[in-house]
Amino acid sequence: MKRATFDAIQTARAGKIPIALVVNLSDGAEALVTATTVDGALSDEIVAEARARLRDSKSGVVERGGGRWFVDCHNPPLxxxxxxxxxxxxxxxxxxxxxxxxxxxxxxxxxxxxxxxxxxxxxxxxxxxxxxxxxxxxxxxxxxxxxxxxxxxxxxxxxxxxxxxxxxxxxxxxxxxxxxxxxxxxxxxxxxxxxxxxxxxxxxxxxxxxxxxxxxxxxxxxxxxxxxxxxxxxxxxxxxxxx
Amino acid sequence: MTENTAFASVDDILGTAGTWLDEGRKVAVATVVKTWGSSPRPVGSRLVVDADGAMVGSVSGGCIEGAVIREAFEVMESGAPRMLDFGVSNEEAWDVGLACGGNVQVWVERLEG
The missing domain is CATH 3.40.50.720 (NAD(P)-binding Rossmann-like Domain)
Known part of the structure; x- marks a missing residue:
């Protein structure tokens, strides 16, 4: 995990902003998705999936067109x-x-x-x-x-x-x-x-x-x-x- | 992470990882990305390890932590993330199995300074 990615997650958590880390499991590339922003190269389909999972607080692996991504949801505490x-x-x-x-x-x-x-x-x-x-x-x-x-x-x-x-x-x-x-x-x-x-x-x-x-x-x-x-x-x- | 700082610290595993990195320690992060059957820790659970084997968090009830830490040491050095599969079917490959009969996939990566 890159330091910038890590810092962005911690900043979002401190600000109680729901954020999803999306990791491409073939090369480790990282992207960050919130309800309104995308930081990183992701298809619209994966972004939509990440947002849906963030809403439901359901972290997990997404498989699309031969690729695999891990969507890691960080929601504010209950x-x-x-x-x-x-x-x-x-x-x-x-x-x-x-x-x-x-x-x-x-x-x-x-x-x-x-x-x-x-x-x-x-x-x-x-x-x-x-x-x-x-x-x-x-x-x-x-x-x-x-x-x-x-x-x-x-x-x-x-x-x-x-x-x-x-x-x-x-x-x-x-x-x-x-x-x-x-x-x-x-x-x-x-x-x-x-x-x-x-x-x-x-x-x-x-x-x-x-x-x-x-x-x-x-x-x-x-x-x-x-x-x-x-x-x-x-x-x-x-x-x-x-x- | 919450106002209840006196109680919340045990849960701030990523925060601990950042603190360790700031202290100049090598840090690897292991994350449960997939589970099948019964497994003790849900997807998104994390174990953070440093080069001395200090750790916070967990990726299982304790059954696979030892093996994950061994892999984490290598990832810390190489910087190349890897996926580990644990479960009944892979018992021989990893020399550990889950007592509960579940299967888990764990993503291990270096926290880059």
Whole structure:
């Protein structure tokens, strides 16, 4: 890999710009493709393929007309937005960070969202709907509400449900979740939209402690990310967040 | 790479490669480009190696790293990238196989200063 190629990839990553490195596997020639730029000699067909793969974050070998190219996708990190700087959040944040997520925590309550409780994390003390609008969740974003407080959770859900967020989950008991769905339905969200919400959040692994609940939520989020049916979720009892 | 710098450093394998190069070390980068069947690391996974055998990242669960490093030393010297095939069918060729029964192709190249 040439130093210039390497530097361009690192610059794109730092700027959170999706970029694909395309390596010709017969001679090692390198090219770089973003949504709007091409640096290097590639046919339009290969550029289109690289962009399609970049959108889907699917690195792999492309074979066309006897040639072979490796398309190596560098997308910005997946992101998880957590609403509620609560005890569970304190364990969920480092776990999600280790799993490769960029984490943002929203909580307008000053005593919850402190740097002391959440070192090295982006904290937002805006009202959740305003913070969420500013963050603009995309399809590489997960949204998890943990406050149990409709005043805080619901405004965040309004924005999340209108976005392409790949995972939306809410902590709370089945009863709490049923009343949440009733409120959102009354506010105009249809059942298909509401079915996107994973509630109660997390896989039923008998989680009790904050760390265990964080683990169960992260596990469910991982299953959804990789489009695997969340295991055990059909079981109707013993969800992780039966709080 | 993220705001969570305290946790993200283990994942910044390319960043480590750049740091090593800046320090004047010879660096080779091995990248999984294709997998068949069960393989422990997905396409795009990387192993970065220097001339002393220091490494970060991985291209398997540990089964083929030794062989990849040996190849990486040669690539570091010659500068000619090469493709390595690992798997049941190539067990004899590379003298290693994947315990999981999968096959992987690994592209090994020198990071040019």
């Amino acid at each position: 992101r998880v937005i957590v609403v509620g700087a609560v005890h569970i959040t304190q364990t969920l944040v480092p776990m999600a960070a280790v799993a490769g997520y960029e984490v943002v925590v929203i909580d307008p309550r000053a005593s919850f969202a402190t740097q002391e409780r959440f070192p090295n994390v982006q904290l937002m003390d805006d009202w959740p709907d305003e913070a969420m609008e500013a963050l603009a969740p995309d399809r590489r974003t997960a949204v998890i509400t943990l406050t149990h407080d409709p005043k805080l959770d619901d405004p965040a859900l309004h924005v999340a449900l209108r976005s392409e967020a790949f995972y939306i989950a809410c902590l709370g008991s089945r009863r709490t979740h049923a009343s949440r769905l009733d409120r959102l339905r009354a506010e105009g969200f249809d059942d298909d939209t509401l079915a996107r919400i994973h509630g109660p959040a997390g896989l039923p692994i008998g989680a009790v402690s904050p760390a265990e609940i964080a683990l169960s939520v992260l596990a469910e989020m991982t299953a959804v990310l990789h489009e695997v049916p969340p295991p055990m979720k059909s079981a109707n009892t013993n969800t992780a967040s039966a709080a």
